[in-house]
Amino acid sequence: MDRKTLAAAFPVTVPVLMGYLAIGMAFGLMLQSAGYGVVWALLMSLTIYAGSGQYLGVSLLATGASLPQVAFLTLMVNFRHLVYGLSMLEKFRGMGPQKLYMMFSLTDETYALLSAAKPPQGVDEHRYYLAIAMLDHSYWILGSVLGSLAGAALGFDTTGVDFAMTALFLVIAVGQWRAAGSHLPALLGGGATLISLLLVGAEEMLLPALGMIVLALVLLRPRLTQQEVPSKGQKENGEASTCS
DSSP states (O other): OOHHHHHHHHHHHHHHHHHHHHHHHHHHHHHHHTTOOHHHHHHHHHHTOOHHHHHHHHHHHHHTOOHHHHHHHHHHHTTHHHHHHHHTTTTTTTOTTHHHHHHHTOOHHHHHHHHTOOOOTTSOHHHHHHHHHHHHHHHHHHHHHHHHHHHHHSOOOOTTTTHHHHHHHHHHHHHHHHHOSOOHHHHHHHHHHHHHHHHHOGGGOHHHHHHHHHHHHHHTHHHHHHHHHHHHHHHHHHHHHHHO
């Protein structure tokens, strides 16, 4: 990865850096308190790289859950990542083997960044996406290792630390809301989530909510595309007027 690409990607990932250090350390602390050391924290963050899945993993390890239980619960918790990967296939087209890592790297926060990512002039698009993904992943690994080491050296009460992940995603979501040309997708997501919550309850709401969101976005894709094109045209006209 060249320095120019990293320099362009780093400022975009700073909010994730601050958040992932905090919530990664929280995970490391929780894992250490369950009796699993820094090697476990490193390997889990390197190969699983799913915040909610790893938080769940701490509980599963502590209770000695069976492999089928672990596989099923992990799939349920992280099912949304399948949707993330499918929605990014076009954006990752032409990246070759790197596309596999890009789909693996799609945490909630990285997905939020990449969905609106636009590389600066002179920076290769695909290298820019890869730099964002790798930087975010490295932040999570660093936070997890630091948390595990701190937990081993000091005593911490880990009650409530898992809320840090929710707080980070809210910060990124607010930024995306302000920058978005259309708020319709966000409103659809919120509405579908609320309906799912009311229909099936908090424990089983994820899959129905995702299904409704995907269906709504597919049906409304022509309208969303039409809204995006005029906004780009208006921006270009505004820039032309300013230049003249």
